[in-house]
Amino acid sequence: MIDSFRTLFGSADGVRVFRAPGRVNLIGEHTDYNMGFVLPVALQLATTIAAAPARDGKLRIYSEHQREMREWNAAEIGCLERAGHWSDYPIGVARELARAGYATRPANLLIRSSVPEGSGLSSSAALEVSAALAFLRGRAMDPLDLARLCQRAEVTFVGMPCGIMDQYVSIFGRANSAVAIDCRSLEHRYVDLPSGIAFLAVNSMVKHALAGSAYRKRVEECAAAVERLRQRFAGVESLRDVTPQQLDAVELPGVIGRRARHVVTENARVERFIEASASGDLAAMGKLLVESHRSLRYDYEVSCAELDFLVDAALSVEGVYGSRMTGGGFGGCTVTMLSPTAIPRFREEIARAYQCEFHVAPAFYECQPSAGAGEFPVA
Numbered sequence: 001m002i003d004s005f006r007t008l009f010g011s012a013d014g015v016r017v018f019r020a021p022g023r024v025n026l027i028g029e030h031t032d033y034n035m036g037f038v039l040p041v042a043l044q045l046a047t048t049i050a051a052a053p054a055r056d057g058k059l060r061i062y063s064e065h066q067r068e069m070r071e072w073n074a075a076e077i078g079c080l081e082r083a084g085h086w087s088d089y090p091i092g093v094a095r096e097l098a099r100a101g102y103a104t105r106p107a108n109l110l111i112r113s114s115v116p117e118g119s120g121l122s123s124s125a126a127l128e129v130s131a132a133l134a135f136l137r138g139r140a141m142d143p144l145d146l147a148r149l150c151q152r153a154e155v156t157f158v159g160m161p162c163g164i165m166d167q168y169v170s171i172f173g174r175a176n177s178a179v180a181i182d183c184r185s186l187e188h189r190y191v192d193l194p195s196g197i198a199f200l201a202v203n204s205m206v207k208h209a210l211a212g213s214a215y216r217k218r219v220e221e222c223a224a225a226v227e228r229l230r231q232r233f234a235g236v237e238s239l240r241d242v243t244p245q246q247l248d249a250v251e252l253p254g255v256i257g258r259r260a261r262h263v264v265t266e267n268a269r270v271e272r273f274i275e276a277s278a279s280g281d282l283a284a285m286g287k288l289l290v291e292s293h294r295s296l297r298y299d300y301e302v303s304c305a306e307l308d309f310l311v312d313a314a315l316s317v318e319g320v321y322g323s324r325m326t327g328g329g330f331g332g333c334t335v336t337m338l339s340p341t342a343i344p345r346f347r348e349e350i351a352r353a354y355q356c357e358f359h360v361a362p363a364f365y366e367c368q369p370s371a372g373a374g375e376f377p378v379a
């Protein structure tokens with residue numbers, strides 16, 4: 001990577017390398033922006049940025065994925081507007097850092113990533129967090145503040161009203177552990193997963209155009225549900241505060257009611273999944289994954305034909321405990337819990353079935369829980 005950096009920018013003097021992982025969310029979908037619970041793991045798939053100071057006052061960023069170089073005056077970063085371009089992610093982060101007192105220094109950045117873009121494995125947070133580390137260049141910042149800053153960059157500058165999960169786990173991820181996050185208190189605990197199982201993400205290779213607008217709509221629908229519930233129950237500030245009994249008592253109308261039911265039941269499933277994991281009840285864990293998928297499909301309506309097909313196909317393979325869509329939905333990946341010995345046969349059968357139905361080859365990623373973001377030692 002340093003050779004590539006030298007070729008691109010003419011010199012690699014002062015280069016430092018920073019890495020931030022993507023993630024797969026095991027359970028707790030669309031709950032983070034409702035102040036609820038999530039259980040993601042940081043992946044080995046990661047975004048890596050090589051960065052060195054520039055002498056000409058410029059900030060230059062090159063993305064290998066996008067095969068594109070962008071350039072600004074470092075002094076101008078604070079006044080830039082959204083461009084509707086991939087560079088909004090790092091620039092949004094630089095702008096938030098500048099506002100927090102970490103002025104943007106002239107620099108050259110090379111971005112390399114093994115996280116597939118727009119597939120629900122959070123290439124966006126991997127880019128934000130690795131960019132933040134590259135801009136900070138060792139200047140100290142509290143990790144939770146850093147996660148919130150990166151989320152703020154995505155919400156305010158990119159314009160995506162996302163929750164905190166992706167940035168949080170990219171920073172706090174740990175090898176061999178899932179991270180149970182309380183998205184209201186912003187506390188986490190590490191969850192050891194039982195031995196004898198693996199998680200495999202399958203990429204449907206589609207991303208329907210609806211994804212962004214539907215996400216915003218769901219955020220609004222949840223706010224509307226909270227508004228109604230608040231009139232009935234004092235102290236309800238988010239769907240996190242609502243019990244299944246309260247929801248039944250109110251009988252919210254049609255769509256709003258189903259959205260709320262997904263979030264309320266999904267929060268409960270996260271807790272139950274962690275309990276089942278602690279007691280090594282693999283069958284119960286698998287069942288909760290499938291219930292989560294059905295809830296996302298019928299109540300939250302963020303699945304699609306490709307994801308439903310991948311889940312159903314997975315469940316017919318021997319050695320599979322459960323499967324669900326993961327990430328925002330409308331394409332991207334599923335995550336499947338299975339016996340490690342079943343992986344080769346699973347890949348073969350799923351690839352064949354999916355290719356036959358949708359005429360594209362799915363991609364597979366083994367989800368080995370990995371460490372969170374940090375600097376990569378350069379020899």
Ligand code: ADP
Nearest residue numbers: 063065086113117118119120121122123124127
């Ligand atoms: P996800 O986070 O699930 O991968 P998003 O839609 O949230 O999907 O983020 C994907 C977007 O992030 C891409 O469309 C692109 O703008 C930006 N992005 C991610 N990785 C890179 C990269 N390596 N280079 C440039 N842009 C990237």
Ligand code: MG
Nearest residue numbers: 122123124125
């Ligand atoms: Mg994203």
